[in-house]
Amino acid sequence: MMSYCGHDIPFTPDNPGVFVDSLNMSGQAVKVRESSGGVMCFVPFCCTVEAEAFGADVNFGDGLSVPGVSGHLWDSFAEMSEGLKGINFESGRIHEVIKACGILHGMGEKVCVEIGGAMTIFNGLIELPQLFRAWRKDRDSVKNVLAVIADELMKYMTRLKDSGADVLSFADSSASLDILGGKFSRMMCEDFFVPFLKRAGTLADDKTIIHICPRNSHMLEALGYAETREYFTRNGIHYDEACIESAGHVKMTGQACIKNRSLTLRDGIIREIIIHE
Amino acid sequence: MRSEREILDDLSRAVLEMDEDLAESAANEIIAGGFDAQKAITEGLSRGMEEAGKLFEEEEYFVPELLLCSDAMYRAVDILKPYIPKKDAALGKAVIGVVAGDTHDIGKNLVKLFMEAAGFQVVDLGRDVPVEKFVEAVRDGAQYVCMSTLMTTTMSGMSRVIERLREEGLRDRVKILIGGAPISQAFAEKIGADAYSSSAPEAPSVLMKLSAIPA
Secondary structure (H helix, E strand, C coil): CEEECCEEECCECCECHHHHCHHHHHHHHHHHHHHHCCCEEEECCCCCHHHHHCCCCEECCCCCCCCEECCCCCCCHHHHHHHCCCCCCCCHHHHHHHHHHHHHHHCCCEEEEEEECHHHHHHHHCCHHHHHHHHHHCHHHHHHHHHHHHHHHHHHHHHHHHCCCCEEEEECCCCCHHHHHHHHHHHHHHHHHHHHHHHHHCCCCCCCEEEECHHHHHHHHHCCCEEEEEEECCCCEEHHHHHHHHECCECEECCCCCCCCCCEECCCEEEEEEECC | CCCHHHHHHHHHHHHHCCCHHHHHHHHHHHHHCCCCHHHHHHHHHHHHHHHHHHHHHCCCCCHHHHHHHHHHHHHHHHHHHHHCCCCCCCCCEEEEEEECCCCCCHHHHHHHHHHHHHCCEEEECCCCECHHHHHHHHHCCCCEEEEECCCHHHCHHHHHHHHHHHHCCCHHHCEEEEECCCCCHHHHHHHCCCEECCCCCCHHHHHHHHCCCCC
């Protein structure tokens, strides 16, 4: 067993099924949803899926900790720029996540799929100082790589939506103002978050809502790249329920962690995030 | 030809301004001019890194800037190192690593940098380090163990290292410093670490206080 957000999930190093296989993944997601009393199932159970789909070597660990990457795929940003290719969505764990989403939807579950952002992906592919150096000296080269990542994430999110995802939960927790500081946060917003999230917003409709990690949404708002609009659901509603119920009225939100089941909105207000033009 | 002081100032400025090219040319000038390479590190590069650390504490610089400062510093250190007589680092030998299960090593790398700049000999075990590697390093003579983690899920790895050191009768040989985003003074006390550092720049002074080394 290993711990995942306060829940025990079955895992041994020689049986990493919950991370790699859609049936295992979806079955466990239902168990976690039932034991938490929440309204939706979360998949996947780690934040390395996207980096692995771009080529990172993932180590599932010893059961005491969550999966992480073993080493980095590229030694320099120039190598990464040349080597980064599109994702094959027809195989590998990313394919299993899409399948798990479909299985859960087919069972009548509400499904939230967590999608890692650019920094989370970079962290699995390259030493971050390489990124920061390139960003400082040759911003266009980083913009080009970020555009590839954005394109692939959009394809991924589109497939997840087509498989029945109710919440597409985007999170890039290390890309926050307190870690990156003003200068690099602005570059992250301008070169990735703003153009990517504008596109991601087009996936929202009356069944699907986009959720953004609050560390990212607060950064966007604090730096003036986004504003919020209030939408009333009902008093005392749990945050996860409010997100689901806001679909069709709110395209993107992110005022708290989507997994914070204990959070209730006394005023019932969901804040929609509107990215500035 | 420029004076030694002018070149030392350039080394300091190169680090502070994240200018690798200036760091490289100033380091080459130190060697070409026959100046003291050790002094170039302590009075040039380290001074720049200290300034960068102050700016970090004042929230003028953040993690990316510190990483770029360290890039500039190491560019010069690589040039100067062959000209420094081999000797044990004055403040003792420390082993540093990110505990098992965690691969986030930015903070660890910064702590290493500040400790080396302060005069510690630092053995870097890298990231996702198994418990036994820390234990072996203490057997090999490390006087300080520094562990970091960014994730709550891997915090318990720190207490496992301390338990294993106790089991092996090695705990009293070392001072143990821990740090990382989810770590706190209370957690350090709970697991029996000697100290907690809330930021990379303060790590060397925390260890120096523990061992009553004058700053």
